[in-house]
Amino acid sequence: MRPQFVLFGDSITELSFKSGGWGASLTDTYSRKADILVRGYDGYTSRWALFLLHHIFPLTSSTPPVATTVFFGANDAALTGRYSERQHVPLDEYKENLRKIVRHLKECSPTMLIVLITPPPIDEEWQQQYAASPHGEKAMKLPERTNEVTGIYANGCVEVAKEFGVSSVNLWSKMQEIQGWQKKFLRLHIHRTRDLADGSRDFMIHPILTHHLITHKTLSIPLHLSDGLHLTPEGNRVVYEEVVKVLSGAWLSAPEMPADFPHHLEIDPENPAKVFQERCLL
Template sequence: MRPMLILFGDSITEWSFTEGGWGAALANYFSRKADVVLRGYSGYNTRWALKVAERIFDGLPGEDERAPLAVTVFFGANDACLPDRTSAFQHVPLTEYQLNLHAIISFLRKRWPSALIILITPPPIDEDGRLRHLFDDNSSGLSERTNEAAGTYAKSCVSVAGEASTPVVDLWTKMQEFSGWEKAFLSDGLHLTPEGNKIVFESIIEVLRRHGLSPDTLATDLPLFSEIDPRDPLRSFEN
């Protein structure tokens, strides 16, 4: 059976298989080499994700069967909602967010010791974009998220990765290296445009390659068309 890559996260993961999405790009990149398995849950924070982790991964193979090559863990955008604004029920205090990330990493490592765990920080927030998006549902006139708060959670995610000796994609920092990132990479101040998805995809590919995981290092599933003997096609499938 093909090896797996599992994508675990909130809406930015759940929507990663939409047109131009980073999950779809990964599936295309590893075509016939690995299956990309989506486990994204819109609106979820680390507290909720940890609560249902056993249920989420219950149907997937264990270590003795077919451990995934890698698992991306992409939470924090909802944890970082401000506790005194419209999405307060999604807020998770910073210290708990860090503890939850450690617990998620421990859970995944216990289930799949050989899997590469990749943390991804929350993206930066375009507060103007959030206000425009929330205009009809927000009487306060204030964004439920701020870039400053997202940055605090992103830095904590990077810190957890260092403590757990696992790679991290610092999306919050990376996106802001580009001029005009607010509208180029974010469709509503939070979720990703195709160009924003491209940043995530390329960053993950870079991490995977550093750890020896790429289409070049994985076997192709079944013979390529060019390898099939036209004089005796079925014989090609015997090995």
């Protein structure tokens, strides 16, 4: 069967199948070549990710993933003394947690392509506005994260990748190379909620805001979400391109990987069995 790629991370991974999402784009690019499995957990830190490790990547698996992206840190870098303090993980522990994850994945499969992705940069101005809006009067009017602190975590992530000789994507640096990165990559606007067929609603929003809205389920709130952390479609595009670069630079270039079955133009309409026979698929 097809090789599997696992996307392991927090909400930026979990939300990666929204319209324009990097996970969906990867699935599209590796169509007929590899299966992409999302293992994204909204709000999770590297500390909490350790509890999932053995379940998602059992050491006994006879078919471990051939590639895994590990994308934590955005929550770990939450500041102490703010609303998201519960998610804060000290830098040294964050790095040690990443080491544990890498060691486990290598134990799972010594040939697995491991890609550590750093947290994206923070648009502090919008983080602050975001912090002020959903909590109303209770808002602390202080950002949950700063770009500088997140940058330190990003460096830590890249250092761990170097220690092990595994690949990394420094999203924090990469995004800031582009003029206007804040607006382009991070100022996410969602203008409407989505009504699902079953009557429930689907919000493309930050976990805290989700929580807030769930408690006011009957309200139809026009959403203008931009938390300065989650990615716009253009931001998703950067993640997608960087991950594809790493995969292609290794042995997992989509155009060079074999498709699982013959292209329809290779099928002889008079004798369709022929091409399947030739490929030992019959």
